[in-house]
Amino acid sequence: MNMFLNSMESKEISTFRRISNTLQHLSTYHLSLPVEDGTENEHPLRSPDIDMLKHLLDGDFKRDRTQIRQLIQNSKSFEEIHLIESISPEVHRERTIQAVREVIDLSIVSVTDMKDNPEKFLSWFETVSICDLSVVLKFAVQYNLWGGTVLFLGTKKHHDKYLNDISNGKLLGVFGLTELGHGSNVQGLETTSTYDNATGEFIINSPTWTSQKYWPGNISAHGQMATVFARLIVDGTDHGVHAFIVPIRSAPSPGKPYGEVLPGVEIRDITQKSAYNGIDNGGLLFRNVRIPKDNMLDRFSCVNERGQYQSTVPPNRHFAAMMSVFFIGRLCISSISLTAMKSGLVVALSYSHNRKQFGPPKQPEQPIINYSTHQRRLIPWIARCYTLDFTHKYVVKSSKSMDVLHSYSSGLKAVTSWDSLVALQNARECMGGQGMRLKSRITVLRAHSDMCTTGEGDNIVLCQQVAKFLLFKYNNSINEGGSFTGELEYVNNIHRPTTENWRSLSYQQWLLEKREFALIKELHKKMYTSNPSIKPNSEEWYHLWDKCLNLAIQLTKANVDRLVHSIFLQKIISITKESNASTLQMLKKLCCLDGLVQIQRDLGFFCSTGIISGHDKWVKLDDEINALCKEITPFSRELVEPFGIPPRFHPYQNSLE
């Protein structure tokens, strides 16, 4: 702390002290206190403490992470042969499952950690996602989805019977939610589960071609059971979508390691994809397959002993109750694209420090990272990785209510996956043709992140949920007198900062708050002005809302930008005591750079609404971002070292080939 304070001006010290002291009184998401960091007066940047950065990124699970990284670095099963040779999906799938078993053998987490220790689970998942992403997606299928339904939607009888074998990989399973005809609108799915009172069984049926369960991994080769979401019909009444465990293959037997497809079950293979070819995605149809009554996952509802449907949640909340428990899964998918972004940046940075091209007249050629365009295309994404990483860790630890967590995880997944694609495209282009060799992994990582934009909830659909959450909060607040609480509490404390210095983190925070609030108000105006008592779910709402979709997406991005910036600020403040001055200074720079880049991305909104005024702001902001990138560049390799990408996935460390 003292070293850090010594490096600051007295005004900064008092600001930081004030913030540190008041942190405990702050609403978690509000941090608009002035952080008069005045970075422009600081000493030149120095190397950060890499161990401290590693500590920040590895969190409390350094030992677990190290074990996983060593396995990935050393085991033959994690060689990415599909990046060098054409291999068939069959070979890729077998390698994937072999790698999965080796990770299981480390015995780091079990399915129940999703509930008991989500922080540990996310940390484990994120580290596994360093390798071929088919491996981690196989875990997403097996643990988060198949295991997750049993854990979160089942009761003790299911937990006792299945969870252990799901964790140890003996019982591979399928998450049968989406259908060919219903991807996003899963409430409209067609599969039926009809209760037969005579036998006490459910009859699972796929009434149409479009009702086939479509996409889930573990269908076409490996899965022995499936959680099937189906419309529950009891005595001719449709009670909506519920979940059931349905066996689809027989138990493994000698010579048949994945058993045989059971009668009444039909399976299709989904052919080549742009990524995850180690996953056996498929289509799954049921021809009146009978399952015992106990196979209904009955945490929220059941068919009772008298053959009657009963539920602990109202019908219109039932589906949401089932879905909300998957927020950890969404964070996991988001962390796949975050790790892909980190991995790609490590490769592109190495290459750009080694690769030389052009130079000043009559002087040797320069490493291409020295060019300001290369810096602009790579350095801000390093900052972004830190920002998003801190936010993932914050959200998984948060004890907020489920609707808040749903909003956080949805917005964060959308922004992370979109950002990852842009970052990886920049990384690709920064490597020239080498970026197109599969060996460099860049395009493969991009293909994997690509899935994350529509997997585990289409980003556009999720953004709408975030925007509606904020809109309803706002509408309730003004109906109740205009005091903002919860996620909108920050609005009560938006004060124009004393500085408009681009590098002031508090100025940036103010800008981000102003923008988000302006977007909420605009959305509210559009939805409620003509009819203040408009009903959500009415036809009027449906048509008005459609006109606001782009606005809703902008609002979600703005919401996430504000959130991640405030979380980064908190992180800086919270480690002030334990960090040295150069590390804190570096983190402030990263936070500052990330803030400025987000502001530049949307400068049109800031300027056209008057939040930013004055002449030539575009040029000045652009110059500032250039300057920041240039300051950080000499430390860029140090900054990505804590990402912990094993050397095996780092093909351009020393030279060209």
Next chain:
Amino acid sequence: MNMFLNSMESKEISTFRRISNTLQHLSTYHLSLPVEDGTENEHPLRSPDIDMLKHLLDGDFKRDRTQIRQLIQNSKSFEEIHLIESISPEVHRERTIQAVREVIDLSIVSVTDMKDNPEKFLSWFETVSICDLSVVLKFAVQYNLWGGTVLFLGTKKHHDKYLNDISNGKLLGVFGLTELGHGSNVQGLETTSTYDNATGEFIINSPTWTSQKYWPGNISAHGQMATVFARLIVDGTDHGVHAFIVPIRSAPSPGKPYGEVLPGVEIRDITQKSAYNGIDNGGLLFRNVRIPKDNMLDRFSCVNERGQYQSTVPPNRHFAAMMSVFFIGRLCISSISLTAMKSGLVVALSYSHNRKQFGPPKQPEQPIINYSTHQRRLIPWIARCYTLDFTHKYVVKSSKSMDVLHSYSSGLKAVTSWDSLVALQNARECMGGQGMRLKSRITVLRAHSDMCTTGEGDNIVLCQQVAKFLLFKYNNSINEGGSFTGELEYVNNIHRPTTENWRSLSYQQWLLEKREFALIKELHKKMYTSNPSIKPNSEEWYHLWDKCLNLAIQLTKANVDRLVHSIFLQKIISITKESNASTLQMLKKLCCLDGLVQIQRDLGFFCSTGIISGHDKWVKLDDEINALCKEITPFSRELVEPFGIPPRFHPYQNSLE
């Protein structure tokens, strides 16, 4: 014409008449005349005349295009088996060459058309690029690059000896320019060609590992000869980079269809890439390989009978002279990404019209194209395809000087390839998981467009050349008294339009002109203020320029935006007589939408420089774009029909599967 005039208000009629009449007096690139289109007063849109649109896009080469499309649709060689099965690069390469031979057998163009009929050549190239893009890239290697060097850098003796066999595919060859150590900075390449006066031969040598020719297709499997760019050494003097024909494999013989690698030649294969695995990219090293004197491509320079070097261009212009002839090749690469964008849009649009999801309360589910986000993500790219298509056609026909054409083709290639990637990413996400199936082609097309961002000149490097071209033009103009000519002539006529109606095409044109000129002035200020007599190529210049790189890229984009918008306007005006009213109206809408989207993309610059002022412009512009997309959506399938994508590449026309 009359039908069209009948549909317009009298003010519009007079405007259009005036424009038609004055068109012939206009500078080709200046079209800031008021086009008071007042689209808001028009009748509702009606179906355009598809034949007219086809005519616009097919140009004068409808018959050729039809022949190629039929071949692609019907021949077994054009089945994209690699999208369904894993096939080895060897199999893919053989299929590619088979498809190439079938296209050659149509006898539509020859290599000399690049010079004699570039418009026809581009049209042919663009149509071939509908199929698996390995096929068209094989042609780029064989015709544009290998053939292009012989045609443009060679003389009659080379033309007579080689061109026929290059055109008919008997003599496959390599374009040996880039080296492992030199991709963009090709002037720094290391391969040497030393003249041996005793024998009258050149000795081709690769002195280092990094001097290997790296990337070119036709290296690792098929090429029999190579144009090798090497430093010419005569009597110990290095005369810089020149081009030589070097045999690398023996002639085909029974059982050896591609001959055998010749002594002194070493060949490496480049392993799996993210795209173009039908192309045999490789590395190529020479161990003092001797070639006859006649193998020097001697259009600009030669070693004369007395063994002395002589050249018709000054040494510092020699390399540029050699490179400038490849502008047609750059247009071809650009058209690959344009065609990829078209192909992807056709698929995503079909899917989005068929796929239903969600809907108003208690009503059937709606096609997802009905949602405003889907419209925003797809419809503007249809407009963009028309815009860019017209521009490619304009540029290839243009009789401007080579420096202008270099600037046009460079900027256009950069913008088209970047846009194509964004369009295809949107298409991918609009198709949900189906977009990740290789069968949908979307991700494959994206991977192909991706190459175009760094192939045939890295976009960042090309943007710098465009920006420098404009900067020097501007600097010369103000040094010579401030009257602007040539590419800057438009500056003399920038007048604030009478309307600020977003839909006014002349207002849009004014905005685009203002922005480009503001960027030129800003760049000039940064480069010349501190030292008005700064020398390009000085060290001072080098460092200042590096600080301006992002500005230079923004300027290039702004330049292309203005250019393409004015070309679209010209196109509309030029076809007024032959088109019906609904078609003209539709083209105006497309032009308008494209203009608005480009303006929104950079609204921060427009607002922060005061070019756009007033409150809430972001929201108003966003609403306008939403509204335009909604108007055009019902006609979207009609609008992509003229792209001419054969049914084979159109997998979601009728239903899901």
